[in-house]
Amino acid sequence: MAAVIPCVTRISQNIIRILGCNPSSETQQGTNTYIIGSGKRRILIDCGEADVPQYINHLRAVLNYEGIDLAHIFISHGHEDHIGGLADIFEHLKDKTKHCQVWKHPSPKDSGLNIPKHIEIENFKEGQEFAVEGATIRILRSPGHTDDHVAFHLLEDNAVFSGDCILGDGVAVCEDLFDQVHSLGEIASLRPSVVYPGHGNIIHNPIETIHFYMQHQMQRERMIIEFLINNKSQSFNNEDLVKLVYENLPEKQVKAALTSINHHLLKLLKEDRVRNSNGKWQINDIQLVASY
Numbered sequence: 001m002a003a004v005i006p007c008v009t010r011i012s013q014n015i016i017r018i019l020g021c022n023p024s025s026e027t028q029q030g031t032n033t034y035i036i037g038s039g040k041r042r043i044l045i046d047c048g049e050a051d052v053p054q055y056i057n058h059l060r061a062v063l064n065y066e067g068i069d070l071a072h073i074f075i076s077h078g079h080e081d082h083i084g085g086l087a088d089i090f091e092h093l094k095d096k097t098k099h100c101q102v103w104k105h106p107s108p109k110d111s112g113l114n115i116p117k118h119i120e121i122e123n124f125k126e127g128q129e130f131a132v133e134g135a136t137i138r139i140l141r142s143p144g145h146t147d148d149h150v151a152f153h154l155l156e157d158n159a160v161f162s163g164d165c166i167l168g169d170g171v172a173v174c175e176d177l178f179d180q181v182h183s184l185g186e187i188a189s190l191r192p193s194v195v196y197p198g199h200g201n202i203i204h205n206p207i208e209t210i211h212f213y214m215q216h217q218m219q220r221e222r223m224i225i226e227f228l229i230n231n232k233s234q235s236f237n238n239e240d241l242v243k244l245v246y247e248n249l250p251e252k253q254v255k256a257a258l259t260s261i262n263h264h265l266l267k268l269l270k271e272d273r274v275r276n277s278n279g280k281w282q283i284n285d286i287q288l289v290a291s292y
């Protein structure tokens with residue numbers, strides 16, 4: 001059982017975590033949002049969901065108690081549980097957002113976001129740095145979970161706010177495994193001392209956590225590659241592969257396995273290790289030469 005996350009937690013002198021109060025099977029205990037900095041003007045990372053008065057009340061209480069306002073709001077990615085609360089924050093905390101800039105990495109899907117016109121969203125640039133009293137944050141592009149995902153590197157603490165790229169409890173789902181693995185590698189290369197995830201508890205051993213995830217993915221990938229090598233003259237569709245690679249899979253896990261195998265195959269396709277014609281997968285000849 002994951003440790004219970006309180007509604008408001010002072011994590012350190014320059015980090016306060018406020019839970020989005022939006023628990024669900026997808027969001028776990030809810031979205032973690034973070035107030036960063038130690039001065040009068042601070043940064044909020046992520047916004048929780050729309051229509052959650054409890055979250056707005058907690059955020060207001062913290063801002064009032066600290067006597068601070070928001071200089072910037074950073075959105076890790078365009079999912080409702082991270083950006084949905086933005087309009088409510090501007091509507092209900094006007095005095096705290098008077099000079100607040102909102103930032104996000106742009107995505108073609110942004111047109112589908114339900115953001116009122118008067119809230120302007122600026123575009124992050126890769127490597128861009130923001131400084132408020134007590135905190136310098138560098139923007140870290142980390143696509144994979146979504147195409148617009150960014151993480152945040154708090155330089156003073158060598159801490160990473162990972163959004164949904166790395167979760168505190170359980171494994172993050174992703175749209176693009178090739179990108180996700182690359183993003184995890186980028187985060188690992190910083191050797192962060194701690195990761196503050198978008199959902200779940202604080203990760204105090206980030207390198208181990210990333211390593212564990214990578215191992216798990218590699219193991220699956222190896223199973224697929226070995227199967228395709230052993231059957232190199234044949235090609236298979238996704239359904240065949242799920243049955244043949246994951247033997248004796250219970251019926252209720254088939255859907256999840258299909259999604260997973262599709263992610264792996266698309267990653268292998270990007271790496272030129274498999275080819276696809278008419279929806280059927282086959283090992284690429286070059287893969288046979290390179291010993292796996």
Ligand SMILES: [Zn+2]
Nearest residue numbers: 079081164198
């Ligand atoms: Zn999320």
